[in-house]
Amino acid sequence: MAFRRRAKSHPLFSQEFLIHNHADIGFCLVLSVLIALMFEVTAKTAFLFILPQYNVSVPTADGELVQYHYGLKDLVTILFYIFIAIILHAVVQEYALDKINRRLHLSKVKHSKFNESGQLVAFHLTSLIWCLYVVVTEGYISNPRSLWENYPHIYLPYQVKFFYLCQLAYWLHALPELYFQKVRKEEIPRQLRCIALYLLHIAGAYLLNLTRLGLILLLLQYLAEFFFHMARLVCFTDENNEKLFNVWAVVFVVTRLFTLTLYILVIGFGLPRVESQALDPERGNLFSFLFNNILFRMSVLLLVCLFQASVMWRFIHFQLRRWREYWNEQSSRKRAAAALRVPLLPSPGYHENGVVKAENGTSPRTKKLKSP
Structure with missing residues (x-):
């Protein structure tokens, strides 16, 4: 009859016991009403629970x-x-x-x-x-x-x-x-x-x-x-x-x-x-x-229109927030993809074909040695 497998048992009538066994308790009550249908003394009362x-x-x-x-x-x-x-x-x-x-x-x-x-x-x-x-x-x-x-x-x-x-x-x-x-x-x-x-x-x-x-x-x-x-x-x-x-x-x-x-x-x-x-x-x-x-009828219609307007306002607000999040995500993805496509700039001074280059890509002038 248990609906769930439990790793441990809880104290009887405790809060955790009620939470973990509420479906079993409800099943027992429903079963009691169904059993009452079998006896003439209690059948009339049981029908009050089951039938309109x-x-x-x-x-x-x-x-x-x-x-x-x-x-x-x-x-x-x-x-x-x-x-x-x-x-x-x-x-x-x-x-x-x-x-x-x-x-x-x-x-x-x-x-x-x-x-x-x-x-x-x-x-x-x-x-x-x-x-x-x-x-x-x-x-x-x-x-x-x-x-x-x-x-x-x-x-x-x-x-x-x-x-x-x-x-x-x-x-x-x-x-x-x-x-x-x-x-x-x-x-x-x-x-x-x-x-x-x-x-x-x-x-x-x-x-x-x-x-x-x-x-x-x-x-x-x-x-x-x-x-x-x-x-x-x-x-x-x-x-x-x-x-x-x-x-x-x-x-x-x-x-x-x-x-x-x-x-x-x-x-x-x-x-x-x-x-x-x-x-x-x-x-x-x-x-x-x-x-x-007509006054009562118009009042009811006014309340209905106000309620439907509030529902539509929450819906529009939800849709705008959802679209805003979608476009923000798309723009962040585009920026990340663009950053990957841009080539890395060379660091100041690097070697190319055995020659040292400066930041602007030109070869630095060699320092002349003074004659003795």
Whole structure:
């Protein structure tokens, strides 16, 4: 059951014991929940951890369709999948990243960045495929009007709700992983900021009933992030290979434009066309009522535009710094090559064909001896 081979054992319940055995502890907790499914007394409680709750039968033309909405019991399900994410994190680290790291012999700083990008490449690729499958099967791409029609989207299909629960679980699991992976203090503020932004956007789309728009935006975001972290991995193996960074730059700009366009299309033009409804928080009409208010709608769009502008500014600053470093390196290489091509100047006074030459290349005058 152990994920790692350890050279020595640590005292029970000590800090080092928890860090080195956190994946095994999580595996034991998950196994306990799965064993509880086998007994009738505990099966009902175990299902709270594994399956999404709050299912509702919605009548349709073809019969009844089971859909879901959110509630406090979702926190129990998210907690279970946090432990699943911790286990998968340890598996990827042990059986993939650590083996590659031993071959590359990276420094401590690059080792930490390599592990971060390796984990995120695996997560973004999985989420990208899963999210693309959901938006295609639910018809959100083929019918863009479905992003705002019949808002608020209180009831969710099973795969949409399960996707959001897993996304929240992954980004929440990243918080204790900062401790388990012994992330450097200099890197913690940046990673905390990234985790907080993802949690804010995903939880906001889930609670504001904007899950359809959130799926499309996550698809675009994960596409750009996948190319970025893939480019970093390639750069660690070959520092001169920066082709993927150029691909990422193009994908990043395109996804930012699509993101801003979707926000304006859905919030600026789509949601105002939803029929005005009376304020009814119990039915979920609170946010539909707010989005019918032009002041609230314009405030949301302003915040979105400011955030996207800040993201683009950081991107432009990063690109300018990268190009500056590239041209400085190229100019230093040219200067070094030019210095090698310049011939060495002769030292003052040297022999040529048995005759002593001066600095200007002429033969020095011989000193005349006085006659006795």
